[in-house]
Every structure is written in C-alpha cells, then in structure tokens.
Amino acid sequence: MFETAERTSILLVEDDQVDVMNVKRAFRKNNIKTPLYVAWDGIEALEMLRGPRSSELEIFPKIVLLDINMPRMNGIELLREIRGDDKLSKLLVFVLTTSSNDEDIINAYSLNVAGYILKPVTFDKFVEAVSTLSKFWNINELP
Amino acid sequence: MGLLSKLSIRTKAIVVIVLVNVLTLGAFSLLVIQREIATFEETLVNETRLIARVAGDYSVIDLVFRDKDSAHTTLSHLANVPNIDGAVLFDHNAAPFASFTRSNEDKTPLRFRDEGTFFDDDVLHVYLPINYDGEKIGTIYLRSGTTRLTENITQYLRNMLMLAGMVVVFAAFLALTAQTFITRPIQFLAKTTKQISSNNDYSLRVPVTSQDEIGILCEGFNDMLSQIEHREIERDIAEEAVKKSESRFRNIIEQSGDAMYVVQGGRIAYLNPKFVQLLDLPEEDIAADPDAVVDAFSGFIRSTGELVESHGAQVLSRPKLEFEGYTASGDTYNFEANLAKIEWDNRPAALGTLRDVTHRRRNEQQLRQQQTQLNKYATELERSNRELNQFAYVTSHDLKAPLRAISSLSQWIEEDLGDVLTEETHKQMNLLRGRVDRMEALINGILEYSRVGRIRTNLETVNIKSLLEDIVDLLAPPAEFTVEIGPNMPTLKTEKHRIQQVFANLISNALKYVGRPDGLVQIFVRDREIFYEFTVQDNGPGIDPSFHDKIFVIFQTLQARDKYESTGVGLSIVKKIVEDKGGAVTLESEPEKGARFVFNWPKIDPLLENG
Numbered sequence: 001m002f003e004t005a006e007r008t009s010i011l012l013v014e015d016d017q018v019d020v021m022n023v024k025r026a027f028r029k030n031n032i033k034t035p036l037y038v039a040w041d042g043i044e045a046l047e048m049l050r051g052p053r054s055s056e057l058e059i060f061p062k063i064v065l066l067d068i069n070m071p072r073m074n075g076i077e078l079l080r081e082i083r084g085d086d087k088l089s090k091l092l093v094f095v096l097t098t099s100s101n102d103e104d105i106i107n108a109y110s111l112n113v114a115g116y117i118l119k120p121v122t123f124d125k126f127v128e129a130v131s132t133l134s135k136f137w138n139i140n141e142l143p
Numbered sequence: 144m145g146l147l148s149k150l151s152i153r154t155k156a157i158v159v160i161v162l163v164n165v166l167t168l169g170a171f172s173l174l175v176i177q178r179e180i181a182t183f184e185e186t187l188v189n190e191t192r193l194i195a196r197v198a199g200d201y202s203v204i205d206l207v208f209r210d211k212d213s214a215h216t217t218l219s220h221l222a223n224v225p226n227i228d229g230a231v232l233f234d235h236n237a238a239p240f241a242s243f244t245r246s247n248e249d250k251t252p253l254r255f256r257d258e259g260t261f262f263d264d265d266v267l268h269v270y271l272p273i274n275y276d277g278e279k280i281g282t283i284y285l286r287s288g289t290t291r292l293t294e295n296i297t298q299y300l301r302n303m304l305m306l307a308g309m310v311v312v313f314a315a316f317l318a319l320t321a322q323t324f325i326t327r328p329i330q331f332l333a334k335t336t337k338q339i340s341s342n343n344d345y346s347l348r349v350p351v352t353s354q355d356e357i358g359i360l361c362e363g364f365n366d367m368l369s370q371i372e373h374r375e376i377e378r379d380i381a382e383e384a385v386k387k388s389e390s391r392f393r394n395i396i397e398q399s400g401d402a403m404y405v406v407q408g409g410r411i412a413y414l415n416p417k418f419v420q421l422l423d424l425p426e427e428d429i430a431a432d433p434d435a436v437v438d439a440f441s442g443f444i445r446s447t448g449e450l451v452e453s454h455g456a457q458v459l460s461r462p463k464l465e466f467e468g469y470t471a472s473g474d475t476y477n478f479e480a481n482l483a484k485i486e487w488d489n490r491p492a493a494l495g496t497l498r499d500v501t502h503r504r505r506n507e508q509q510l511r512q513q514q515t516q517l518n519k520y521a522t523e524l525e526r527s528n529r530e531l532n533q534f535a536y537v538t539s540h541d542l543k544a545p546l547r548a549i550s551s552l553s554q555w556i557e558e559d560l561g562d563v564l565t566e567e568t569h570k571q572m573n574l575l576r577g578r579v580d581r582m583e584a585l586i587n588g589i590l591e592y593s594r595v596g597r598i599r600t601n602l603e604t605v606n607i608k609s610l611l612e613d614i615v616d617l618l619a620p621p622a623e624f625t626v627e628i629g630p631n632m633p634t635l636k637t638e639k640h641r642i643q644q645v646f647a648n649l650i651s652n653a654l655k656y657v658g659r660p661d662g663l664v665q666i667f668v669r670d671r672e673i674f675y676e677f678t679v680q681d682n683g684p685g686i687d688p689s690f691h692d693k694i695f696v697i698f699q700t701l702q703a704r705d706k707y708e709s710t711g712v713g714l715s716i717v718k719k720i721v722e723d724k725g726g727a728v729t730l731e732s733e734p735e736k737g738a739r740f741v742f743n744w745p746k747i748d749p750l751l752e753n754g
Contacts, residue, residue, distance in 0.1 A: 019544075021551070121547045122576065123550060123551040
C-alpha cells in the first residue's frame with residue numbers, strides 16, 4: 001500500500017462537495033494514503049492533466065475516479081478526450097456515479113473504463129465500496 | 144286474258160265447263176259426220192254399181208237384138224231407184240243406144256268411158272262394161288246424185304245441235320251446282336281474308352269442309368293464322384313489357400334522388416327533376432337553353448357526355464368521375480358522375496348520374512383534419528410521455544444526490560459528535576437514515592417504473608424453471624418456507640429481465656406478506672394458446688376483494704410502511720410489464736385464503752412480432 005502511494009496519485013473528478021467529502025472520509029476510514037487530487041468538472045480535469053494547471057499535480061495520477069453528471073464537460077465527454085489523447089489513454093478510470101442509465105454504462109465501458117460503480121447511498125456502504133476499489137487497484141499492476 | 148282475269152272464279156268455272164262440253168261435242172260430231180259421209184259414199188258406189196250391173200244384164204238381149212225400145216223400157220225402170228238420176232247404154236261402138244233421165248232439165252253431157260267409178264261435182268259416175276259370151280257388147284253408165292247424203296247430214300247436224308244445246312244447258316247447271324263445292328270454300332277464304340285485313344282480327348278461322356287441295360289450303364291458311372295470332376300475342380306481350388320497362392325506367396329517372404341527365408348529339412336532351420332542383424333556377428329558364436344552364440353548372444357534363452355518347456363509357460379513364468358544380472346562387476357541389484351509353488328515343492345517347500358527395504367530401508375533409516389533429520396529439524402525447532419519463536428519470540436521479548448527502552452528513556455528524564450525543568439523538572439519527580433509505584427505494588421504484596416499456600432489454604431464450612430457481616435462490620427464503628415450482632414450465636424467447644422482474648416481485652411479495660413460518664408459495668403454468676398463464680399462489684392472509692383494484696396502483700400499500708417496508712411500486716411494475724406485453728394480471732384472493740396472482744405472458748414476444 002505504501003508503495004502504491006509513493007508511485008502514483010488518484011484524480012477525483014466530482015462536482016458534488018459532499019461526494020468529495022464522502023470519498024475523502026472513506027479514504028481516511030480505509031487508511032488510504034494515496035494522494036487525492038480533485039477536479040470539479042471535465043474541463044478542470046483536462047487542465048490539470050494536460051496543463052496549464054498540471055503543476056497542481058505533484059504526482060501524475062494513474063487512476064481517475066470519474067463522476068458522469070457534471071457541469072461544462074461531463075464524465076463521458078472527458079473519457080473521450082482521455083482515450084483520444086496518447087499521453088492520457090492509459091489512465092485507469094473508474095466511474096463513480098449515481099447514474100444507472102444504460103446508455104451511460106454502455107458508453108463508459110466502450111471507452112474502456114475499469115469499473116462502473118453506483119454511489120451507495122449510505123456512507124457505510126460507500127466506505128465498503130472504496131475499500132474494495134483500493135484492494136482492486138492494489139493487486140493490479142499499473143502502467 | 145285481261146277480261147278473263149276479271150271474271151269471278153264461278154263464271155270462269157261455268158265458261159270452262161260449257162266450252163269443254165261444246166268442244167267435245169263438236170269434235171265428236173265432226174268425226175261422226177265424216178264417218179257418215181265415207182259410209183254413205185261407199186254404200187252409194189256399191190249400190191250404183193250393183194244396179195249398173197243388173198241393168199247391164201237386162202240390157203244384153205236388147206243390145207244383141209238391137210232393140211232400142213226394149214232398152215229404153217229397161218232403163219226407164221231405173222226411175223224406181225231413187226238415187227239414179229240418169230242412165231246411158233252405149234253399144235259396142237261406144238255410141239249411145241238408149242238413155243234415161245229423171246228430169247228433163249238434166250243436160251248431163253254424155254261422154255263415153257270404158258270403165259270407172261268417180262265423183263264429179265257431188266255426182267257419182269259409174270261406167271261398167273257389158274259382156275256377153277266373153278265379148279264386150281256395150282257399156283252402161285249410171286249417174287247417181289248425193290242429195291240424200293246432204294239431207295242425211297243436215298238432219299244429223301240438226302240433231303247434233305239440239306243435243307249440244309241440251310248438253311250446254313246441262314253443263315251450265317252442273318257447273319252451277321259443282322262450283323258450290325269448289326268456289327264456296329274459296330269464297331269463304333276470300334271473305335275471311337277481307338275480314339282479317341279490315342279488322343285485324345286474327346282469331347277468325349276458315350271452316351274446312353273438304354280434304355282436297357282447297358281443304359289443305361284452308362288448313363294451311365288456318366295454321367298461318369294461328370302462327371300470326373301467336374306472333375301477335377307475343378308481340379303484344381313484348382310491346383307491353385317494353386312499355387312497362389320504359390315507364391319504369393322513366394319513373395326511376397324521375398324519382399331518383401340523384402341528378403340525372405341525357406346528352407344526345409352533344410346537347411342536353413333531358414334533365415330529371417332532381418337536376419332541375421339542383422340547378423336552382425326557374426324551370427322556364429332551364430327549358431329555354433338547357434345547354435347554357437348546364438354548362439354554367441359544370442363544363443364537364445356535356446363534354447364527357449358527348450365522349451361517352453360516341454365511344455361508350457370505357458373511354459373514360461375512371462368509371463367514376465368527380466366534378467364540381469356551381470349553381471347560380473353560388474353553392475358549390477361535389478358530385479360523382481357515373482356515365483353510361485344508352486338508347487334514347489332509339490338513338491345513342493349518354494346517361495349521366497350525379498351523386499351529391501358534397502357532405503361526404505366535407506366529412507372526409509373533416510375526418511382528415513381530425514386525423515391530422517389526432518396524429519398531432521399522438522405525437523405530442525408521445526413527446527410528453529417521453530419527457531415525463533425523462534423527467535421522472537432525471538428528477539429521481541437528481542433527488543438521490545441530496546439524499547445521499549443527507550445520509551452521509553448525518554452519519555458524519557453522529558460520528559464526529561459521538562461522545563456528545565444522547566441515546567435519543569442516535570435513535571433519531573437512525574430514523575433519519577431509515578427515511579432516507581425509504582425515499583431512495585421510492586426513487587428507485589419510480590426509476591424502474593419509468594423504464595418499463597421505454598428501455599428495451601435483450602430478447603433471450605429463457606427457461607422459466609431455472610429462472611424461477613435463480614429467483615428463489617436470490618430471495619433466500621427462510622428454511623421453513625416452501626416454494627413449489629409446478630411441472631411443464633416452458634422455455635420461451637422473451638425479455639428475460641422483464642419476466643424476471645414480474646416473478647421476483649410476485650414471489651418476494653408472497654414471501655414478505657405470507658406472515659406465517661410454514662409459508663407455501665406455489666407456481667403453476669397453463670397453456671392458453673397464444674399465451675402462457677402463470678399463477679403465483681401463497682397460503683398467506685389473503686387480500687380483501689375491496690382492495691384488489693388498489694394494490695396495482697403505484698405507491699399504494701395496504702400496510703403501514705413502518706410495519707412492512709414497502710414502496711408500493713412492485714405490483715404496479717408487474718402490471719405495467721405484463722400489459723406492455725399485451726397480457727393481463729389479475730388477483731384472486733379472499734381474506735385468510737391466500738392470494739393468487741395470475742398473469743398472461745405471450746408465447747411470442749411482441750418485439751419479435753414487430754421485427
């Protein structure tokens with residue numbers, strides 16, 4: 001776990017402040033030390049990943065936790081940008097959303113997401129989900 | 144012949160009969176007279192020669208002895224023979240020796256001849272030689288007149304004439320009598336013919352009185368009359384029928400509710416009362432110039448009529464034409480024209496029928512407008528339905544975010560203030576999150592409900608038996624519960640997700656509400672031609688019939704939500720899914736007797752049918 005934390009960081013793209021808190025608290029509860037950066041929508045995320053705000057990312061992330069319904073540029077649009085960019089296309093993306101829309105699910109998987117997780121309503125279950133996620137990326141070798 | 148042809152048959156018959164008789168009698172008389180003459184002459188010759196011979200023989204002595212007186216005496220005896228007019232005795236020197244003449248005026252020249260018998264000038268001359276001892280000693284000459292013959296013939300002719308007269312009278316009588324047999328039937332025939340020709344009465348008949356040619360003629364005539372009479376009757380019947388049909392035809396045209404017209408020679412020959420009424424003009428104006436009036440009404444009537452009149456209705460590209468007509472008062476009519484070629488006063492014409500379809504056209508137009516309106520409504524409804532579904536989906540989605548926030552925040556508050564909070568506050572915090580859960584369930588229910596019929600899932604071949612087993616596994620009923628899956632569960636191609644939702648809702652409902660430890664849920668299937676009829680039955684408390692309608696209504700629950708955590712969406716989803724597939728779901732239940740849900744599922748999914 002420490003190794004992963006040293007090697008990489010996680011970018012959370014989420015517009016809901018409570019959800020951001022949710023993730024941060026769940027990280028804390030699960031004792032995840034991997035640096036977590038937050039972008040409030042797709043445009044901000046791209047600015048951070050490609051510049052001009054790339055300096056904000058001290059460690060370049062290998063994992064992205066992506067919400068779908070966001071202002072300006074939504075998750076699916078951001079995914080298209082990422083998969084169309086040679087530098088970013090290898091990012092491991094997990095969709096973390098409230099949208100159970102079939103179209104969103106299909107679009108997401110056709111853009112090679114590593115998982116599509118519906119945000120659990122209760123915090124306990126959220127903590128559980130984040131725990132499972134962290135175990136998942138820890139047993140995987142990342143590029 | 145001219146004169147003869149004018150005579151009546153009766154006169155002709157008499158003339159012919161009398162003529163024939165007279166001619167026959169005449170010819171016969173001529174033959175008899177001729178024969179009489181020949182016989183008389185022969186007799187006269189023989190008699191005279193015999194007398195000559197006798198007289199010659201008596202005169203031999205006189206000649207030998209040259210006794211002239213005796214010779215004269217001998218010859219004078221000839222006066223007793225009536226025929227002999229004169230006699231001369233010649234001696235062997237051909238010199239007259241003695242002579243005799245009946246009258247003194249008789250100056251017959253005496254020429255000598257050796258021998259001969261001949262008539263000369265109605266007088267018979269006979270010369271005969273007189274022989275004695277094989278030696279001719281003289282010649283005797285006798286002369287005999289034919290006065291007696293003439294007298295005989297005259298007498299005969301007189302008798303004949305008398306006979307002929309009698310015969311003519313008799314023949315005339317006979318003819319008069321006989322013609323009755325011959326001419327009477329003919330006269331009757333003539334009379335009948337005249338009667339027939341003057342009265343046209345073909346029922347008359349000629350009496351047949353004989354079996355001869357006239358009889359045959361009369362029979363033939365009667366036969367002919369019968370045939371004519373028969374034909375007359377047939378013609379009368381036919382004429383009657385024609386008259387009847389014509390009057391019927393006329394009636395139909397005049398009574399017709401359709402405007403009708405006849406075009407002949409390109410001109411209006413007839414307009415029926417309905418047409419006149421349609422034109423809405425004074426009748427005398429129409430009568431004055433029907434062509435102009437009709438042309439003003441519609442220019443097509445005469446032109447199409449003329450076309451059909453000369454070529455027949457088949458020249459029209461369509462059997463029914465549609466025209467517009469304009470009356471003088473400004474009304475517009477739509478009508479359908481039906482044209483036919485007919486005989487009108489024995490000449491070709493076109494009969495047109497105008498059916499007023501104005502109302503029909505207007506109705507059609509209205510109907511089209513209504514149809515358009517309906518289509519618009521349908522499109523709008525579809526759009527608003529879609530919007531509603533979208534709305535339901537989006538709102539429920541957006542409702543979940545704050546809900547989650549409330550849930551999370553309440554927990555963090557509880558955690559962060561862990562030491563400060565009382566037991567009561569912890570309980571309230573739990574209640575708060577319980578309501579959040581319920582609200583999430585409701586929102587999920589709305590989401591699910593809005594998806595039925597909107598979101599199509601994959602068609603798969605579903606084995607109902609294994610599907611049911613999976614559902615029961617997933618629902619994990621308590622060990623004392625029994626779920627019985629009946630025999631003959633089918634395998635069909637359908638939306639697996641939907642039928643799974645139906646069964647899962649019904650079975651979980653049964654498990655939830657059965658309310659006793661030894662719960663029993665039974666599932667049956669029956670083949671209902673194009674449907675499978677599935678039954679999910681439990682041995683729970685049952686549902687009062689007065690609530691049967693309510694349980695399929697969304698958000699409707701029969702128990703307090705605090706007692707049984709329920710959204711009231713499950714059965715409404717079941718109903719929506721089943722009805723979306725063209726089936727129906729019913730509930731049969733009485734309190735304390737369990738509940739029995741029955742639903743139909745099509746054997747062939749409507750999605751397959753619609754391609």
